[in-house]
Amino acid sequence: xxxxxxxxxxxKSLHKKIKQKKIKKVIVxxxxxxxxxxxxxxxxxxxxxxxxxxxxxxxxxxxxxxxSYCLIHxxxxxxxxxxxxxxxxxxxxxxxxxxxxxPTKHNHVEIIFENFKIIYNDPRRFGFFQIIKDLSxxxxxxxxxxxxxxxxxxxxxxxxxxxxxKEKNIKNYLLxxxxxxxxxxxxxxxxxxxxxxxxxKKVYLLQKEDCKKIIKISKKVLINAIKKGGSSIKDxxxxxxxxxxxxxxxxxxxxxxxxxxxxxxxxxxxKKVISNRSTFFCNICQK
Numbered sequence: 001x002x003x004x005x006x007x008x009x010x011x012k013s014l015h016k017k018i019k020q021k022k023i024k025k026v027i028v029x030x031x032x033x034x035x036x037x038x039x040x041x042x043x044x045x046x047x048x049x050x051x052x053x054x055x056x057x058x059x060x061x062x063x064x065x066x067x068s069y070c071l072i073h074x075x076x077x078x079x080x081x082x083x084x085x086x087x088x089x090x091x092x093x094x095x096x097x098x099x100x101x102x103p104t105k106h107n108h109v110e111i112i113f114e115n116f117k118i119i120y121n122d123p124r125r126f127g128f129f130q131i132i133k134d135l136s137x138x139x140x141x142x143x144x145x146x147x148x149x150x151x152x153x154x155x156x157x158x159x160x161x162x163x164x165x166k167e168k169n170i171k172n173y174l175l176x177x178x179x180x181x182x183x184x185x186x187x188x189x190x191x192x193x194x195x196x197x198x199x200x201k202k203v204y205l206l207q208k209e210d211c212k213k214i215i216k217i218s219k220k221v222l223i224n225a226i227k228k229g230g231s232s233i234k235d236x237x238x239x240x241x242x243x244x245x246x247x248x249x250x251x252x253x254x255x256x257x258x259x260x261x262x263x264x265x266x267x268x269x270x271k272k273v274i275s276n277r278s279t280f281f282c283n284i285c286q287k
Contacts, residue, residue: 007055057177163211267283
């Protein structure tokens, strides 16, 4: 699943292409996504202008000229392709799991503009589109989610008090979108390695200094990943055709059995399953 950095790369790509563009037509070929697309979806979007594209957590937010919003979530396998009229695109994909050309199957939604269109492809259909009619409903839609690592609310007081008396391990909580939004399995592994914290450590045992490290390093890892265009686990390319390169910086993710990259550490990277997710850590320097 694309995590916060990959969705931000998609947002930037889309923002450059569809900001201030008017929707000419919408075609829905399959309404049965994770949230069923309503029958008035096409007529509601037709004629609207895309004011801007923002992101919260792993959600893309299209700001519409009617002061309403269209949410897009890519799910596990969703990709967004840009097709320019009268031009053969070899790199159409804006999303995480890259195909160099538009797939022939699973193209569920087309949003058509003056000289180009974007196509949503999703083989597993865990992604969705959702129309939100006003700002109060948009805020309510995200009310169950915790803050992003970049937000001021994700601070020492919030983190330390959230962990107080809780029995679960820290890896569980970094993946818990009710605690913090946008971090997925790849970056949780990297954050815990750089914080020198064992992923199985119970959060009630964490000291304030541990929490400070988690807060600081979460921001650092995600900012660095965005700058590098995300992690190209599946040959991710943005609209300009550039690969994400953060995977070259992995310290633990998918490095089972290899030497720890921390200076003077003689540990070996281990793998175990925590909450049904592959977890990678150093057996010596992560306490």
